[in-house]
Ligand code: PRP
């Protein structure tokens with residue numbers, strides 16, 4: 389079973405309270421999501437393997453550590469996932485970015501795919517799928533299946549908010565995927581929205597409502 393890692397660092401929790409507030413407009417929403425994503429990336433990358441290399445400082449030669457092995461890929465689920473990419477790239481600028489376009493059908497709440505462009509070596513990379521909201525889990529589970537169909541095997545998921553229903557769905561469909569999340573909210577409402585949540589992440593990011 390994949391792990392659920394809740395990132396309750398005070399800075400993340402503080403910024404999360406600001407982003408939830410309905411008075412927070414798109415500019416601040418984008419900045420806060422960007423900052424939180426950078427802080428979360430620190431934890432998501434905690435277990436990346438290191439290797440020892442030899443370098444020369446102005447004083448002496450030394451053996452020191454750099455990140456080894458698989459390279460990283462970030463895969464935002466369009467469109468709200470885009471708001472999490474730059475914060476991660478600031479910490480891991482060499483990561484490549486793939487995009488998966490999905491939207492939830494408002495009637496069935498099931499994900500509909502409309503776009504996919506991945507790095508050509510995505511199947512050799514450690515992938516972080518990002519989306520602020522894990523509600524029913526339909527979009528996340530579909531995006532992960534999409535990646536697996538293309539041969540990707542090392543996948544972790546990073547969300548700002550999750551509902552228990554979404555966590556359960558991803559865990560049962562993809563037991564190999566760890567989920568990093570800033571908070572797990574109470575429940576979904578009748579329209580599949582996380583409650584208390586923050587509303588519609590895409591609309592709040594881009595001011596479309
Ligand atoms: C939101 C959100 C997730 C999805 C979560 O996207 O960003 O992708 O809903 O819901 P689920 O867990 O029930 O699938 P939305 O479909 O609103 O598309 P958007 O990002 O284009 O606004």
Ligand code: URA
Nearest residue numbers: 523581582587588589
């Ligand atoms: N998508 C959102 O943007 N917010 C929710 O609460 C659920 C799905």
